[in-house]
Amino acid sequence: MIQVVLCDDHAVLRRGIRDTLTESPDIHVTGEAGSYPELREVLRTAACDVLLLDLNLPGRSGLEVMASVKETHPDIKVLIVSMYPEDQYALRCLKAGAHGYANKAGDPVQLIAAVQTIVQGRKYLTPEVAQLLADSLAQPTPELPHESLSERELQTLVKIASGKRLSDIAEELMLSPKTVSVYRARVLEKLKLANNAELTVYAIRNRLV
Known part of the structure; x- marks a missing residue:
């Protein structure tokens, strides 16, 4: 039984x-959490072979949570499940140590295949991610400026470029407006941009929104 x-x-x-996972007789959902503090409590008692982790959690990003889980529970395999398109985040997640990446907009049945693949110690790649990986190996390109951003900085960039106000971003990420302003300032500095308009143009040109 896969837990x-x-x-x-x-x-x-x-x-x-x-509901999707429990359609498979060899998968059992042993616990659920809506945040990192809740996840820590769940993992104290629940057996876990595979963790399905949302990339956009309140307070801490999914990649930050994954890093913490790997420190405390190194045997747990992590499948990132996100609303973000594969070309924005999949390779970043795999490089950070995820065993797979699945888009929430994809076929739900893929989640069963992903869990069954990952528990065997193999990476789960959708055809889209496999193509991205093949392209990156066949034609290595210089690192783009936004690839040096932290997860929170990248999320801030994408949300600002999508037209959201700092106060709305702060509420979504469960951060203070001051903290989001700091992330915005870091993004502008690292990308050598002057304002939100330039930031939005950059995001569009690099297919981040």
Whole structure:
């Protein structure tokens, strides 16, 4: 029996994922969490072979949570499940140590295949991610400026470029407006941009939005 824990701050999405996974007789969902503090508590008692982890959690990013989980539970395999398109985040997640990346907009049945693949110690790649990986190996390109951003900085960039106000971003990420302003300042500095308009143009040119 494959024992799975779900970590996503949207209860409705968690329920949908749980219902999909439990259609497979060899998968058992042993726990659920909506945030990193909740996940820590769940992992104290719940058996877990595979963690399905949302990339956009309140307070801490999914990659930050994954790094912490790997320190405390090195045997747990992590599948990132996100609403972000593969070409924005998949390779970044795999490089950070994820065992696979699945888009929430994809076929739910893929989640079963992903869990069954990952528990065997193999990486799970959708055809889209496999193509991205092949392209990156065949034609290595210089690192783009935004690839040096931290996860929170990249999220801030994408949300600002999508037209969201700092106060809205702060509420979504469960951070203070001051903290989001700091992330914005770091993004502008690292990308050598002057304002939100230039930031938005950069994001569009690099297909981040």
